[in-house]
Amino acid sequence: MEANTRSTGRLPAAFLTPGSSSFMDFLGAHQPEMLPGNRQLPPVQGVVEAPHGTTIVAVTFPGGVVLAGDRRATMGNMIAQRDIEKVFPADEYSAVGIAGTAGLAVEMVKLFQLELEHFEKVEGAQLSLEGKANRLSTMIRSNLGMAMQGLAVVPLFAGYDVDRGRGRIFSYDVTGGRSEERNYATTGSGSVFARGAMKKLFRDDLTEEQATTLVVQALYDAADDDSATGGPDVARRIYPIITVITEDGFRRLGEGEAAELAGSVLQARLEQPDGPRAALL
Numbered sequence: 001m002e003a004n005t006r007s008t009g010r011l012p013a014a015f016l017t018p019g020s021s022s023f024m025d026f027l028g029a030h031q032p033e034m035l036p037g038n039r040q041l042p043p044v045q046g047v048v049e050a051p052h053g054t055t056i057v058a059v060t061f062p063g064g065v066v067l068a069g070d071r072r073a074t075m076g077n078m079i080a081q082r083d084i085e086k087v088f089p090a091d092e093y094s095a096v097g098i099a100g101t102a103g104l105a106v107e108m109v110k111l112f113q114l115e116l117e118h119f120e121k122v123e124g125a126q127l128s129l130e131g132k133a134n135r136l137s138t139m140i141r142s143n144l145g146m147a148m149q150g151l152a153v154v155p156l157f158a159g160y161d162v163d164r165g166r167g168r169i170f171s172y173d174v175t176g177g178r179s180e181e182r183n184y185a186t187t188g189s190g191s192v193f194a195r196g197a198m199k200k201l202f203r204d205d206l207t208e209e210q211a212t213t214l215v216v217q218a219l220y221d222a223a224d225d226d227s228a229t230g231g232p233d234v235a236r237r238i239y240p241i242i243t244v245i246t247e248d249g250f251r252r253l254g255e256g257e258a259a260e261l262a263g264s265v266l267q268a269r270l271e272q273p274d275g276p277r278a279a280l281l
Contacts, residue, residue, distance in 0.1 A: 050078035055190035055229040056097030061211040064246035065167025067158040068215040072230030094159030099188035111178030129161040133170040190222030190229035197221040200278040232262035
């Protein structure tokens, strides 16, 4: 190591040698033990207990896509954390929402962010949205060994496709299998209930404001029927994380905007506890 650092002044030669545009390939070649899938767990019996993130929702609208998540993490029947963050920017035009083992999921997102940044710096251009979705699929597949021990990560990936001029959503299973979703998608323990709400309320001509309201409605319905999903917590001022991705890039709604949206939904639920009905034709 001393000889390498002397020859470059600061960094080992490996960091200055041209190679793959994949940061995961670089890490696998030089420090493979840093990759989450290469770590060896101590022998345990049964499923490993760890905090889990729950419900993530996404919906497209003309001009972009909205990705949102609740703030609760659970461990068994206990609330492990009330204000966890589950939605992160992947790069300027995409974002990831995590469900599953919280610690591994956050680590995977950080590695994914580095993967996209490394590619852009090496190649001088951004990956296509399809390429980003494929890279994330590879990362999930590398975690299969841990997933078989109960430490699964099942994200939603959403972004604005600058080539097609529209928002797109991709869902995954624990093996890294990837599917593109039409219009809306959900993942996590409350996904069934959230999907039912989105199916009822979705329209092709949603505005951005209507799309952000729709995801809050869906998360509220999920929290209403799934104990692992946290609804808006007015007393603690904990509200869903809501992000919007358009041709202008990634934007996370501020706490005030999220609070206003959640407040309007809560106020309407005082009169209609089960939420708005879909219009009958």
